[in-house]
Amino acid sequence: MPKDSVIGDGQKRREDKRFTTGKGKYTDDIILRHQTYAAFARSEVAHGRIRGIDTSAAESMPGVLAIFTGDDFVEVGGNPAGWLIHSRDGTPMTEPKRPVLAHGKVRHVGDAYAAVIAETPEQARDAAEAIVADIEDLPSIVKMADAVANSDNRVHDEVDSNICFDWGWVEDNRAAVDEAIKNAPHVTTLELVNNRLSPNPMEPRCSIGDYDTGTGDYTLYTTSQNPHLTRLLISAFVMGIPEHKLRVVAPDVGGGFGSKIYHYGEEALVLAASKKLGRPVKWTSSRSEAFLTDAHGRDHVTTIELATEKDGSFIAVRTETMANLGAYLSNFATATPTFLHGTLMAGNYTVPNVYVNVKGVFTNTVPVDAYRGAGRPEATYSLERVIDKCARELGIDPIEIRRRNYIKPDQFPYTTPVALEYDTGNYDAVMDKLEEIADLQGFDARRKESEANGKLRGLGIASYIEACGIAPSNLVGALGGRVGLYDAATVRVNPTGNVAVMVGAHSHGQGHETTFPQIVAERLGIPVENIEIVHGDTARIPFGMGTYGSRSLAVCGSAVVRATEKVIDKAKKIAAFMMESPDGEVEFDDGVFSLKGTNKNVPWGDVVLKAYIPHDFPIEMIEPGLEETAFYDPVNFTYPSGAYACEVEVDPATGKVEVKSFAAADDFGVVINPMIVEGQVHGGLAQGIGQALLEHAVYDADGQFMSASYMDYSMPRADDLPMYRVDHSALTPCTHNPLGVKGCGEAGAIGSPPALVNAVIDAIQHSGRTDVTHIDMPLTPARVWSALHDK
C-alpha cells in the first residue's frame, strides 16, 4: 500500500460493524455467573448530619445479601485530588476526605450513604428504598457568594472555610496589570456566568466488581476513559489493593466527555462487596443517578476587564472568578479552573499584561470537574465575549479587532504573560478560511431576508486557542500535578507479520481502532487491515494515562510512532544480518528492507519470520522476537486554534433563538483521518451550542437539583441544530511531536458558546436595543424575550 494514501485518508471506521449491529460490548452488557446487584441509598437533602442509619427492614427483604454504610469504609482511604493548588499566599489548598460512602454528613443531593447487594437489581433497589436514614437537616450552601461569605456554615467541618484555594496567575503580574488597567484609555468590563452542565454521555456509568476467591485477584469492569489511572487511584489511595492484584477493564464505553475520567465511590463499593460475598457485584447507574453523581462541568462566575488603546490594541486583561467545586474534590477538579483556564486567558492575542484570580469554592452540589474543554471553554467564553463588547464600544468590526491583536505567524514560538509557549499557529489564515466558508459577504442579504420575515438576525464571531496534548510531565509536576501525563504503546509484530498495538489511550467514540492503524500502516507499509488496536484493559496494555484533553493522538499516537520506529530499527538489524551485511546501512520503504548501495532486499514478512524462528540468528547480538514499547512524554502542550462564525435568528415575539448556520475553521495541525476529525468537531459544536442555548444544571436555594432528568435538562436534539460547515485546511503542523498533530476533540465545545452568544447580542443590538450588552447562558426564550422587552 502506498504510504501517502494512509495519512489524511478518511477511512471508514472498523468499530462501526459491532455498534450498528447491536454487538458492542458495554459494561452493562456483561453478565457474569452468579452476578449480584448493588443499589445505593442516596441523600435527598443537600446538607445534613447523619444521626443514624436503620438497615433492619432492608436486611430482611427478599434477596438481600449484604448492606454497607459509611462505617464500613472508615478504615479505607479517600478518593484523592490529582492536583495540588497553592493559594496566592503560598498556602496549599484544603483537601477534605472524599469517602466511599458518606460518613458523618451528607453533602449533596445524591450523596450515597448506604448500599444494598441483592440477587436481582429490583430487589436491591427495593431494599435500598427501605433503608431509613435519620438525617438532621443543615442549612444548604448553594450560591458561591454565600459560601465564600459565610465560614460558619461549612460543607466540610474539618476545614476553616468553604474556599478551597484562592489562586493567582501569574501572581507576579498582578501589580502591573492593575496599573495598566488604571491608566488605560479604554476599559471594557463584563460580568458573566458560565452555566453548570451535566456531561451526559448516553451510556450511564456501570461497574462490576469480581473477586476471585481462589487467587485473591480482583477484576473491575467499569465505564472508564482511563483504566490504568482508575486502577492507580483505587490501589494507591482508596482500597489499598496492590496493582498486581487488580485488573481494570473498560470495554466499549458509550461516551465520556470527561465524566468517566474520574474514580467514583461505586467502583470501590462493588470491589469491596464482591470480596465480602465471593460473587460478582454489578451496579448500573440510572440516568437520574447519573445527574446526581457524574461530575458536572463549568459553573464559573466571572468578572473580566479588558483594557485597550482607542484603536482597540489590547493592553491588559484581568479576571476574577469563583469556580464551583461542588461538595467534594473530584480527581481533577482543582486543575480545571486553574491551570486549564488561567493559562489560556491571553487567547490568540498579543496582550502584554494578564492576571487571573480564581477562588475554588465548596458548595452542597454535585462535584464539578473537567467536562469537554475543561477550563478552556470558560477562558474562551470570558475573553471572546469581552472582546466583542469592547469592539462595539469602540466601533470596530469584531473580526478586525481580533485580527489587529492576533499573534502573527513570525512571532512563534510565542510566550504569553500567563506562562504558556505557543509553538505555532496562523490565526489570520484561519480567519481568512472562516470568512470564506461562512460566506460572510452574504450576511447582510440574509439579514434583510430574516427581517422581511419578522426575525432578527445576528452574526457572532469567536476565536479560540486551547492547550491540548495533555501534558508535559515535568511542567505539570512543577505546577502541582500529582501524576505524569505521558502515554504508552506496545507494538507487537506477530510471527506472520500482522500487528497488535496495545495503547494506553481509550477509545469511547474517538475511533482509535481506525486512526491508530493508519499511522502504523504508514510507517510499516503494510495494509491497515493487518493492524489491530488493543485498549481498555490493564492486563493487556502498557501503563498509559487514557483519553481526555484532546490527547490521544498527540500523546499516545506519538508513543505508537516511537514504538513503531523501535520495531523498524530492530527489524533493520535483522534484515542486515539476513543480507549478510550486519554493519551495512539498511533502508526500509514500503514494506521492503534494502541494503544501501546494493540490489539486495528482503521483504517485511521474511524479516518478521526470522525474528520469531531464530534458527539461524545472531542471538548474541539481537534478541529474538519483534515487540517494542515506547512511553512518550510531550515536551509542550499542543495549541489547536480556530475561528468560528454563528448566525442566528431571534423571534422577537417569543425570544426563541434558532441557529441558522455554524461555520468552524480550525487548525488541528496534521489530520490523519479527516472524516473522524470532522465528526469530533460536529459533536463539540453540538455540546457548545447546547451549553449556549439549552443546557443548565439548576439548583434551588435548598440545594435541590431542579433539572436532573431529560424532562428538565434540555439536551440538544436533532431538530435544535443546523448542518455545520467545517474546515481544517488552514493548518500549521505541531512542531514538537512526530505526527505534527494537535488534537481536535474539545475544540467545537470551546469556540462555539461565545460565537453563539455574540450572534444573539448582535441581533438584539441591531434591532436598536444597544443597551443589551450581555445575556447569561443558556439563552432561553424567556431570557432573550426579557432582554428584548424589559425596559
Next chain:
Amino acid sequence: MTKVSMTVNGKAVARDVEARRMLVDYLRQDLDLTGTHVGCDTSQCGACVVHVNGKAVKACTMLAAEAEGAKVTTIEGMASSDDDLHRLQVAFNDHHGLQCGFCTPGMIMSAAALLSENPTPSEAEIRHYLEGNICRCTGYHNIVKAVLAASGQDSAALAAE
C-alpha cells in the same frame, strides 16, 4: 411470575418473568439481546427503541407482558446476514453517523421506522422524527446525512460543507 411469549427477530421465545418486567429488560436480561440499550429513565433518550408489530416503541416504557404474542424486531434482527447489513447500518458506517455507538441501535430503529412511513424524508423531517433519540457524540450532522443516503437521496446536496 408470568409466562410471556413473543416472536423476537423471527424466533419464538417464552420466559417466566415478574409482572413488572419491562420489555427492554426482557430483551437484555432474559434473551441476552444487549444491542438494545437503556440511556435514561424518563422515556426520553430513545436508546431502547425496538419495533413491536412494525411500530417503533421505546422498550423501556412497555411491559414485557404488553408485548405478549407480538412480533418484535431489535437491532440484532436488522441485518439479513453477517455480510448483508441493513441499508441504514451501511449508511451509518459510510457517513460516520456514530461515534461511541451507544445511541446507534435506537437511532437506526427509529430511522427505519421513519423510512417505512416516509421513504424520502427531507432534512427537516428527519430531524423532527429523530427528536426522541438523543445522541451526545455526533451533533446529528452525520446521522442526518446517513438517513438521507439510506433513503436513496443525495446527502451531499444538503450538507453545508
